[in-house]
Amino acid sequence: AIRRASELSLVRENNDGVDDSADSHLLASRRSFCARSIAATIAGASVFSATSPSYAEELKLEPYVDPDFPFKLQVPSSWEKTEQKLSGRRKAIFFSDPNSNDASTGAIETFGFIAYTPIRDDFTGLSSFGSVDEVAQSTILPKGELGGQDTDASKMLSTMSKNNAYYFDYVATPVVPIEPGTKSSGATTKTLKQQHFRTIFTLLPLKNSAGLTLVTITLQTTEERYGDMKGIFDGVVDSYGKA
Numbered sequence: 001a002i003r004r005a006s007e008l009s010l011v012r013e014n015n016d017g018v019d020d021s022a023d024s025h026l027l028a029s030r031r032s033f034c035a036r037s038i039a040a041t042i043a044g045a046s047v048f049s050a051t052s053p054s055y056a057e058e059l060k061l062e063p064y065v066d067p068d069f070p071f072k073l074q075v076p077s078s079w080e081k082t083e084q085k086l087s088g089r090r091k092a093i094f095f096s097d098p099n100s101n102d103a104s105t106g107a108i109e110t111f112g113f114i115a116y117t118p119i120r121d122d123f124t125g126l127s128s129f130g131s132v133d134e135v136a137q138s139t140i141l142p143k144g145e146l147g148g149q150d151t152d153a154s155k156m157l158s159t160m161s162k163n164n165a166y167y168f169d170y171v172a173t174p175v176v177p178i179e180p181g182t183k184s185s186g187a188t189t190k191t192l193k194q195q196h197f198r199t200i201f202t203l204l205p206l207k208n209s210a211g212l213t214l215v216t217i218t219l220q221t222t223e224e225r226y227g228d229m230k231g232i233f234d235g236v237v238d239s240y241g242k243a
Helices: 002-014 022-039 053-058 132-140 223-239
Strands: 061-065 071-076 080-086 090-096 111-118 154-162 165-172 175-177 189-191 195-205 212-222
Touching: 061 223, 071 223, 132 154, 132 165, 132 195, 195 223, 212 223
Parallel strands: none
Antiparallel strands: 061 071, 080 090, 090 111, 111 212, 154 165, 165 195, 175 189, 195 212
């Protein structure tokens, strides 16, 4: 399933270690965030099972508060929550829509996740990563070989800086390796469905700690589903704020 692919990616990131130099750590942070976004799209290629507007309208949002970080968020009450603790004081919270299963594979196609990545003390604000547009191009949008896709397959739709956070709305069409044993007529990769992402990128202090943590909140669904889910995604993104 899509969520499982995201979990495995986050585990792999923690095996990479942490570089001692600020510049190298910045690059590693950017690479790891790209990996989270791209891996979250894996397993999305299959027959589309439509989400009806009435279903999206019936979804109710409920508060989500992390006791360790000063932010608040609202998420659909029917979405299933799981948490995975990772090495290096990292963790990831997943919220998956159980009604968004692909009709053919059963993979979840609509979900969200919150990823927490501790950073060095000399990263004192979002400007340490660059402006919102610089982060959009160098960090958020997957490109070329880094993203496993054609450079024309991804597009940043909008960026915004507010509430001490960067906001991104973008689409990407992943190209992933074909699994061994799959009939492919000699092809080594396959193109998945276009995915629509909404991401919040911010730095927050950990409770009882002097350091900051990179917190990324990402919502994702197929572009086919996004028209029906946009109102819900808007509600979740607009609910973000300081606790």
